[in-house]
Amino acid sequence: MAGATLPEMPELPEGLDLAALERLAVDTAHEAGRFIVDERPGGLGVAQTKSSATDVVTVMDQGCEKLLRALLGAARPDDAILGEEDGATDGTSGITWVVDPIDGTVNYLYEIPAYCVSVGAVVGDPTRPGHWRPVAGAVYNPVSGEMFHARLGGGAHLVDAAGQRRRLRAGEVGTLGQALVATGFGYRAEVRRAQAAVLAELIPHIRDIRRAGSAALDLCAVAAGRVDAYYERGLNPWDLAAGWLVATEAGAVVSGLPGRPPAKELVVAAGAPLAAALGARLADLMTVAD
Incomplete structure (x- = not known):
């Protein structure tokens, strides 16, 4: 909220x-x-x-x-x-x-x-x-x-x-349309279905999507400027802990739903100019998908 x-x-x-x-x-x-x-x-x-x-x-x-x-x-x-x-x-x-x-x-x-x-x-x-x-x-x-x-x-x-x-220094892309965004998917079919619905609505509004398969490496990719942002639902503390710090120490913002900390419901990591816009868009799309 x-x-x-x-x-x-x-x-x-x-x-x-x-x-x-x-x-x-x-x-x-x-x-x-x-x-x-x-x-x-x-x-x-x-x-x-x-x-x-x-x-x-x-x-x-x-x-x-x-x-x-x-x-x-x-x-x-x-x-x-x-x-x-x-x-x-x-x-x-x-x-x-x-x-x-x-x-x-x-x-x-x-x-x-x-x-x-x-x-x-x-x-x-x-x-x-x-x-x-x-x-x-x-x-x-x-x-x-x-x-x-x-x-x-x-x-x-x-x-x-x-x-x-x-x-390391996170990227400074400020608009969704120019953002290369990484994400991941859960293992249960119903979770992936909802995640795919969000992605289908998001992808026309960003540069492109990447899916590497490791949350920790995705967070580090944000820190290194290899992607502009990363988001995922369903992360546990062990997926998040070290990569969260690497990303924030590189100047990225790591958060959850707008106004909330990173949590299982959502983790968003992006350079400061992009973080709020991506988090707000994801919150809106997740409300519809759920």
């Missing part, structure tokens, strides 16, 4: 070393990313499904999350961890690590080189929209060798496979 009052964001724990959290996110994401490439078994198949028969989990998702939990737990035993596969473990430090062992699992299964490991450190309760925020994070694509990373107030950066580092 436009004009809604957002909850007050949680304060940082006293004495928190954000640079150290960023380094840990980078190191952990890198090690986990190498694991899912180097240890991938031949004939990888589906271990189980989640929301539908097409929402897959592989043995590598499970193994990678165990590795992430072990690495983070060894480095910071007092922190909480929330992961896609194994849920939440409690902590006492005020920091929760929100991890996605393979964001883009279907791409990984089909060997499409658009998947990543996402590792984010957050404050607050990541299960309550508007009551948490990321403070450090990394998103690593182990196939391209690209590491996106950021910490609160420190800017967003990309280190490529050759080790070259550059600061």
Whole structure:
């Protein structure tokens, strides 16, 4: 609802070393990313499904999350961890690590080189929209060798496979008609049907659409100016945490429905000139589609 009052964001724990959290996110994401490439078994198949028969989990998702939990737990035993596969473990430090062992699992299964490991450190309760925020994070694509990373107030950066580092800046397209927009789709048929209806109405009014298959990489693409905007319904905290920070530290706005924080109902990320217009248009289209 436009004009809604957002909850007050949680304060940082006293004495928190954000640079150290960023380094840990980078190191952990890198090690986990190498694991899912180097240890991938031949004939990888589906271990189980989640929301539908097409929402897959592989043995590598499970193994990678165990590795992430072990690495983070060894480095910071007092922190909480929330992961896609194994849920939440409690902590006492005020920091929760929100991890996605393979964001883009279907791409990984089909060997499409658009998947990543996402590792984010957050404050607050990541299960309550508007009551948490990321403070450090990394998103690593182990196939391209690209590491996106950021910490609160420190800017967003990309280190490529050759080790070259550059600061990221979101694009400045201000009109929908000139915007290249990324999106994604849910796994349940009824959800995809509604999402397709929104897209069908939106696409005549934008430059074009892209669908990569990884929410975290889409958010980083906004940060890098590779797309002008990204939106999706149905994201979970582990899809969002690290990429949200990378995007905002690159100057993008990340929000939900107008006046609301990013949440499962909608996430919109775009450069500041475009964000409000896209969010308002999507809210109108979603009302009709629903």
